Amino acid sequence: MQDDDSILATEHLSLYYGDNQALRDISVRIPRNRVTALIGPSGCGKSTLLRCFNRLNDLIEGVRIEGRILFEGRDIRDPGCDVVELRKRIGMVFQKPNPFPSSIYDNVAYGPRVHGVRNRGALDAIVRVSLEAAALWDEVADRLHDSAMGLSGGQQQRLCIARTLAVGPGVILMDEPCSALDPIATSKIENLINDLKEHYTVVIVTHNMQQAARVSDFTGFMYLGRLIEFGPTARIFENPREELTNNYVTGRFG
Amino acid sequence: MPEVLPQPGRLSSLWKRTRRIRERAVRTVWFCTAIVAVVAIFFILVFLVRNGYPIFAEVGVRAFLAGDTWNPTGTPPAYGILPLIAGTLLVTLGAMAIAVPLGIAVAVFIAELAPPRLRGVVKPAVELLAGIPSVVYGFFGLVILTDWIRISFEIPSGETWLAGSILLGIMALPTIVSVSEDAIAAVPRGYREGSLALGATHWQTIAGVVIPGALSGITAAIILGVGRAIGETMAVIMVVGNAAVIPEPLWNVLSPVRTLTGTLGIEMGEAAAGSTHYHALFGVAVVLLAITLAVNLIARYVLLRLGGPARRARRGHSGAAKPFARAVPGLLAAATGIPAAAVPLPGAARAGRRVSPKTRQKIAFWLMYASTGIVLLFLGVILFDIVSNGLPALSWEFLTAPPRDLGRAGGIGPAILGTIYLVGGAILFALPIGIGAAIYLHEYTRGGRVAGIIRAGADLLNGTPSIVFGLFGFAFLVLYLNLGVSLLAGLVTLGLMILPTIIRTTEEALASIPAGVREGSLALGATHWQTIWRVVLPPAVPGILTGTILSIGRAAGETAPILFTAVVFSRRLLPGSVMEPVMALPYHLFILATNVPGARENQYGTALVLLALVTAVYLVAIFVRSRYRSSARW
Numbered sequence: 001m002q003d004d005d006s007i008l009a010t011e012h013l014s015l016y017y018g019d020n021q022a023l024r025d026i027s028v029r030i031p032r033n034r035v036t037a038l039i040g041p042s043g044c045g046k047s048t049l050l051r052c053f054n055r056l057n058d059l060i061e062g063v064r065i066e067g068r069i070l071f072e073g074r075d076i077r078d079p080g081c082d083v084v085e086l087r088k089r090i091g092m093v094f095q096k097p098n099p100f101p102s103s104i105y106d107n108v109a110y111g112p113r114v115h116g117v118r119n120r121g122a123l124d125a126i127v128r129v130s131l132e133a134a135a136l137w138d139e140v141a142d143r144l145h146d147s148a149m150g151l152s153g154g155q156q157q158r159l160c161i162a163r164t165l166a167v168g169p170g171v172i173l174m175d176e177p178c179s180a181l182d183p184i185a186t187s188k189i190e191n192l193i194n195d196l197k198e199h200y201t202v203v204i205v206t207h208n209m210q211q212a213a214r215v216s217d218f219t220g221f222m223y224l225g226r227l228i229e230f231g232p233t234a235r236i237f238e239n240p241r242e243e244l245t246n247n248y249v250t251g252r253f254g
Numbered sequence: 255m256p257e258v259l260p261q262p263g264r265l266s267s268l269w270k271r272t273r274r275i276r277e278r279a280v281r282t283v284w285f286c287t288a289i290v291a292v293v294a295i296f297f298i299l300v301f302l303v304r305n306g307y308p309i310f311a312e313v314g315v316r317a318f319l320a321g322d323t324w325n326p327t328g329t330p331p332a333y334g335i336l337p338l339i340a341g342t343l344l345v346t347l348g349a350m351a352i353a354v355p356l357g358i359a360v361a362v363f364i365a366e367l368a369p370p371r372l373r374g375v376v377k378p379a380v381e382l383l384a385g386i387p388s389v390v391y392g393f394f395g396l397v398i399l400t401d402w403i404r405i406s407f408e409i410p411s412g413e414t415w416l417a418g419s420i421l422l423g424i425m426a427l428p429t430i431v432s433v434s435e436d437a438i439a440a441v442p443r444g445y446r447e448g449s450l451a452l453g454a455t456h457w458q459t460i461a462g463v464v465i466p467g468a469l470s471g472i473t474a475a476i477i478l479g480v481g482r483a484i485g486e487t488m489a490v491i492m493v494v495g496n497a498a499v500i501p502e503p504l505w506n507v508l509s510p511v512r513t514l515t516g517t518l519g520i521e522m523g524e525a526a527a528g529s530t531h532y533h534a535l536f537g538v539a540v541v542l543l544a545i546t547l548a549v550n551l552i553a554r555y556v557l558l559r560l561g562g563p564a565r566r567a568r569r570g571h572s573g574a575a576k577p578f579a580r581a582v583p584g585l586l587a588a589a590t591g592i593p594a595a596a597v598p599l600p601g602a603a604r605a606g607r608r609v610s611p612k613t614r615q616k617i618a619f620w621l622m623y624a625s626t627g628i629v630l631l632f633l634g635v636i637l638f639d640i641v642s643n644g645l646p647a648l649s650w651e652f653l654t655a656p657p658r659d660l661g662r663a664g665g666i667g668p669a670i671l672g673t674i675y676l677v678g679g680a681i682l683f684a685l686p687i688g689i690g691a692a693i694y695l696h697e698y699t700r701g702g703r704v705a706g707i708i709r710a711g712a713d714l715l716n717g718t719p720s721i722v723f724g725l726f727g728f729a730f731l732v733l734y735l736n737l738g739v740s741l742l743a744g745l746v747t748l749g750l751m752i753l754p755t756i757i758r759t760t761e762e763a764l765a766s767i768p769a770g771v772r773e774g775s776l777a778l779g780a781t782h783w784q785t786i787w788r789v790v791l792p793p794a795v796p797g798i799l800t801g802t803i804l805s806i807g808r809a810a811g812e813t814a815p816i817l818f819t820a821v822v823f824s825r826r827l828l829p830g831s832v833m834e835p836v837m838a839l840p841y842h843l844f845i846l847a848t849n850v851p852g853a854r855e856n857q858y859g860t861a862l863v864l865l866a867l868v869t870a871v872y873l874v875a876i877f878v879r880s881r882y883r884s885s886a887r888w
Contacts, residue, residue, distance in 0.1 A: 054777060059769075061700050082270060088779025098770035101793050111778040112260070114788065116269060126260060160774070167778050168260030 007032040007171060007201050008053055008090075013067035015048060015057070022048045024225040025067070030171075030218075035193060035202040037216035037233065039209060040248070044222040046205045047095075050173050053203065054090045055083050071171075088115065091164035092173040096180050097156035099148035099163075104131075104140050107148045107159055111167035126166050134162035135192050154185025161192065172196065174204040178211065190215050209249060213237050221245045273781060280783045281698060287690025288708070291757060294687075294750060295711040298726050302543060305729065306536035309333065313530075318537060324498040324512075326521070326531040333534045335541065337498045341415075341511035342545075345494065346483045348419025348507065349426055353483075354476055356423075357430030359625035361472075364431070365438040366460055367622055376626060377435075378876060383633050384428035385872040387811025389840040390861050392492030393847045394636050395421040397857075400493055409508055413495035416507040421489055424632050426479040431629075433478055437471020438464060457615035470557055477553040484545055485719030487515040487814040488844060496520060514538050514545075515814075518721045523818050527733050536729070539722045546717045554713075640861050647859025661823075661846050662853040666860055672741075672836030673867070675829070676820060677809045679745030680752060685802060688756030695757070696764040697786050709761075716754040721814040723751040728818040742832040744820020751815050752805040759801025763794040796882030803875035811868045813840040839864040 006029035015023040023045045030036050038046040051057045052069055055076060068075050076086055088111075099107050108127045109117075117123055127144070131137040136158040140151070148159055157177055164172055174193075178186040193215045196202055206212050212219055213233060220230040221244070229236060229245045240246045309318055313333050321334015360380065364373055399420060400412030441464050449459040465472070495510025498517070502509065517538055525531040609617075651665050658664030691708075699705040727747030737743040767790050775785040821841040829836050843860045846853050 056773060056777065059773065059776070084273070084779050084781050085270070086779075087777055092773075092777035094770060094774065094777075096770060098768070098774045100771060100774065100789055110775070110788065111780070114775075114778070114780040114784045163774075163778065166260065 005029075005031050007072060008203070009070040010049075010052070011068040011070065013049075013052065013065070013069060015045075015052065015066075016064040017060070018062045022225055023052075026227045028220060028227055028230055030201065030203055032201050033197060033199070034217040035197045035204060035215055036218045036220065037212035038203065038205045038220050038222060039207065039212045040222035040228075042207065045225040046222050047175050049222070049227075050092075050175055050203060050205050053171070053173055054087050054092055056087075056092065058083070088167055089169050090171040090173060091167060091169035093157070093160050093164055093175065093177045095176040097153060097160050099151070099156050099159050101147070101149055103145045104148050104151070104159060105144040108162050108166050111163060115167065130162040130166040131159075133165050133195075134158045135188060135195075136162055152185070154181045154188060157181060157185070157189060158192065161189075169200070171201045171203065174202065176205050176207065178206070178208070186211075209237075209251075221248060223248070277781050277783050281694075284690045284694035284698060287687050288694035291687050291691035291753060292708050292711070294753065295708070295715055298715065298723075298750065299543070299711065301726060301730055302536060302539050302722065305533060306538075306540035307533075309530065309533040309537035312533070318534075319541070322500065324517070326525075326534055331530065333530070333537075335514070335517075335534075335538060337500045338512055338514045338517055338538065339541070340500045341494070341498070342484055342513040342515070344415055344501065344504075344511060345418040345422060345490065345513055346480055348415060349422035349483045350476070350480060352420060352423030353426040353430055353479055356625050356629055357427050357475070357479065358434055358472060359622045360427070360431045360629050361434035361438055361475075362460060362465070363622045363626045365435050366456075366464065367619060368626075376630070379630060379633055380428050380431045381872070381876065382869065383424065383629075384432075385807060385811075385869050386636065387813075387840055387864055387868050388425065388486055388489040389492075389811070389813045389844050389847075390640065390865050391421055391425055391636075392489035393843055393857065393861050394639060395489060395493040396847055397854075398635075398639060403508075407508055411495065411510070413493055413510055414508050415494060415501060415511045418490050418494040418511065418513075419507070421493055422483045422486055424636075425486060425489065426482045427629060427632075429482050430475045430479040433475035434468070434472045437468035437475065440471070441467040455611045455615045457618045458611060461618070473556045474553045477549055477556065481546065481549045481553075481717050484542075484549070485515060485717070485721075487513075487519045487719060487721040488840070491516045491519050492844075492848060514542050515719050515721045518542075518725055519814060519817060522721075522725055522728055527729070532729075535725065539725050542719055542722055543714070546719070547714055550713055550717050640858060640865055643855075643858035644862025644865075647855045648862065652856075652859055653863070657842075657856075660850050660853070661842065661856055662850065663856075666837075666839065666842060666856075666863065669837040669839045669842040669860070670863065670867075672821070672829070673810055673839045675741055675836055676744050676748055676816060676838055677806055679741065679832075680748035680809050681802070681806060683745060683749035684753045684756055684805070688753050689760050689798065692757045692760035692764065693786065696761050697782075697790065712754040712757050716758055719814070720751055720812050721817075723747055724815040724817050724819060726750070727815060732819055738833065739818070739820060739822065739835045740833045741820055741829050741836050744816045744836070744838075745832075747815045747819045748809045748812065751812070752809055755805050755808070756801060759804075760794075760798050763797025763801070764790060766797065767793055796878060799882075800875050800879045803871055803878065807868050807871040807875070810871060811840060811864065813838075813844055816841060839867070 008030035009028065011027050013023055013026045014021065026049060028049075038049060040046050048057065052065070053071070053076075057063050057065070065077065069077055071086065071090065074081065076083075100110060102110075105127055108130050109123045112123060112126050117126070128137065131140065136155060139155060140146075140159075148156065151159060157180075161172075161177075178189050181189065190211065193202055193204065197217070204212075204216065216233045218231065219233040219236040221228045221236065221240075221242075223244055229240060229242045231241075236245065237249050240249060246252075313321075318333055318335060319339070320336050321332065322336045323332040323334045324337055325332040360376070364376055364380075368376060395417055400414075400417050402412065403414060403417055404410070404412030445463050445467055446459055449463040450456070454462065490513050494512065494516065496512045496516055497510040498512045499509065501507075501511060518535055521531070521535060525535055649665075653665060653670065654667040655665035656668050657666060695705050695708060724747065727743055727750070731737050731743040731746055732739055771789055772785055775789045776782075780788070816838055820836060821838045822835045823837070823842065823845045839860060843857065843864060846857045846860060
């Protein structure tokens with residue numbers, strides 16, 4: 001893989017929660033405009049790694065990081081890096097849908113508003129295309145000003161995706177976005193991920209291997225804080241090089 | 255894929271710069287308010303301790319704490335506060351003997367037994383008890399309760415330990431009921447279902463699973479009730495006789511007593527600054543602070559140590575399994591019909607093993623109903639007495655005119671206005687500082703040690719008896735800063751008193767906003783302040799508002815802090831500047847009731863107006879809370 005192809009990368013990244021080391025010497029390159037899945041058993045550090053990319057770990061007390069995290073070739077932990085802009089350009093969808101307790105419209109318009117969009121017409125357009133892109137428009141078009149808390153779990157999650165799209169990120173991080181959803185809602189989100197990769201780089205954490213196989217182009221397998229193996233999804237699942245990976249994807253543990 | 259979607263792009267550098275400056279400015283403002291709050295809190299503590307220290311040096315720690323005579327104006331003066339400590343403890347003990355069983359029974363009734371409609375009546379009724387100003391309680395105690403005791407026991411005066419305990423018991427009830435009820439309601443449904451599924455009766459489930467599960471909350475409720483009883487000043491002064499004697503024998507409930515807080519309220523105005531007496535009063539305040547600290551620490555320890563299932567579940571820890579493990583023995587006991595360890599009413603426990611579970615349930619429920627009836631009766635009697643006797647006094651002239659003939663005639667207009675000035679000023683002073691400090695503490699610090707110390711200081715002052723604030727205001731603002739008895743000194747004192755409450759309720763409101771919401775906003779590239787302003791504050795507003803309104807109610811009804819800082823009994827004119835003293839409703843009622851014979855009608859009228867004013871404020875708070883509660887829920 002060439003440098004030009006990767007949008008995100010880490011170099012010898014280690015992360016500690018106090019004395020507890022959660023990530024061990026991880027070097028990875030996330031390819032641009034592809035879907036990359038991070039798989040591995042619970043507690044292997046995949047969510048932690050994901051949260052490194054938009055520096056959301058900054059909010060946790062006692063976190064210490066070593067190594068480099070690169071976004072478009074620049075270290076995001078550099079003091080000169082603007083974390084607010086970073087998060088504008090790297091969106092995130094969380095495990096549990098977390099819409100704001102306001103209307104559907106205001107949820108989606110929130111991001112553009114904080115970034116200075118005031119024009120009503122522009123906001124309307126952004127809200128509409130974002131909801132369309134998140135495959136939610138048809139379901140909520142007639143009740144945009146109802147509370148987002150009244151949506152179903154799957155709808156809330158797609159709303160959170162629409163909210164992320166409305167900011168115009170280049171990368172979308174997804175932290176087990178379907179783990180709180182039923183199979184139908186899950187398949188809707190998966191279809192959505194497939195559509196998104198045309199324009200976005202998606203990094204998705206999942207502990208559902210079928211999901212990783214279905215949606216991703218590249219897969220990284222993590223175990224006990226280490227990145228054991230990284231490569232095209234088909235190869236990881238059909239012809240893994242590492243014994244550990246093989247055991248995991250064939251369901252022998254995990 | 256639609257092409258109109260916003261494309262990835264960088265923010266312009268001008269935009270970035272203004273944004274960074276704004277972030278820093280906002281942060282600085284909140285930081286400054288936090289500093290002001292912190293300095294105020296710790297200055298009060300240091301000031302009290304510094305002025306109290308000389309008495310311990312002069313008289314000696316043992317002679318001061320264990321001396322059995324308090325007579326600071328005698329020759330030679332005596333500064334032993336043992337009778338005062340005894341008075342405080344005995345009155346509190348008696349109050350708890352009344353309030354604890356009644357309070358827990360009412361809490362169980364509200365949380366477990368009452369049909370929704372009845373709950374909707376009983377709960378606000380109990381909250382209304384909390385809203386009655388202490389001077390109104392004192393007035394009721396003085397006119398009705400002490401009279402009743404005098405006649406029933408055929409003693410020369412009804413101003414006794416018993417009267418104080420009954421009154422304080424009623425006053426502590428709302429605290430015990432509402433905190434216990436919260437704890438009971440927070441016991442997870444699964445526990446109840448588990449017990450009922452085993453064939454336990456409703457009462458066995460309550461006694462064996464629900465109450466043990468809520469035990470830490472109930473214990474904390476009792477401790478908070480104790481704190482409330484110890485800190486009360488005005489109501490106590492009016493009914494306990496205030497003789498600094500240790501009852502003889504110790505259990506003689508018909509003996510007059512005097513409490514620590516009462517001593518401050520009575521003697522504060524007469525002690526010359528810098529005299530031994532003055533330092534002795536500060537010594538009393540320090541003892542009160544120490545008691546408050548102990549009560550706080552015990553309450554916190556109990557909550558942490560026993561850590562009810564409610565708290566853990568709310569924090570979302572996996573520890574939810576633990577309280578269940580603890581509840582299992584109780585569950586087994588309930589299932590096998592063996593009386594569980596924690597039965598709130600001694601009567602029910604004695605019902606014995608042979609009585610069938612159903613009969614025991616009947617007896618227990620009957621006791622709950624009866625307790626609730628008694629509490630409602632208290633409220634009914636007090637309200638009926640004040641309203642029926644107060645209404646005839648009300649007229650346009652009474653509400654607007656100044657008092658004549660020592661308040662026997664004329665009105666209370668200047669007192670109403672004075673109260674509004676005092677409370678409005680206190681809120682203007684305390685609200686920005688309190689809210690700003692809370693935002694800084696909760697949103698900008700990551701709960702480090704400094705924030706912890708500030709929080710502990712705020713907690714300590716939060717439970718501190720209001721008379722201690724009065725003492726501080728008098729000694730520091732009135733005497734040392736030479737503001738004199740003035741509106742300014744009074745509103746600053748009141749403001750300082752409600753500051754810790756505002757800080758704490760704001761912090762709680764902020765803490766109730768889930769972290770996921772903040773992360774969601776930050777992940778979209780919103781700045782720290784944008785996140786606070788647009789996402790965190792809006793849903794926190796009802797909580798902050800409720801806390802503020804409750805503070806207004808408290809400030810309006812308080813007498814002790816303004817006793818020697820702001821008020822005069824009679825004043826024809828309204829104050830021309832903040833440096834002049836004002837009239838205030840609670841103080842007016844206090845003097846009318848204790849010093850002016852033959853003013854019965856105007857006493858009741860003043861009590862009714864004060865009660866109506868404070869109740870109205872509380873009703874607004876309840877309305878705001880219920881109005882907003884439905885709109886934000888996660």
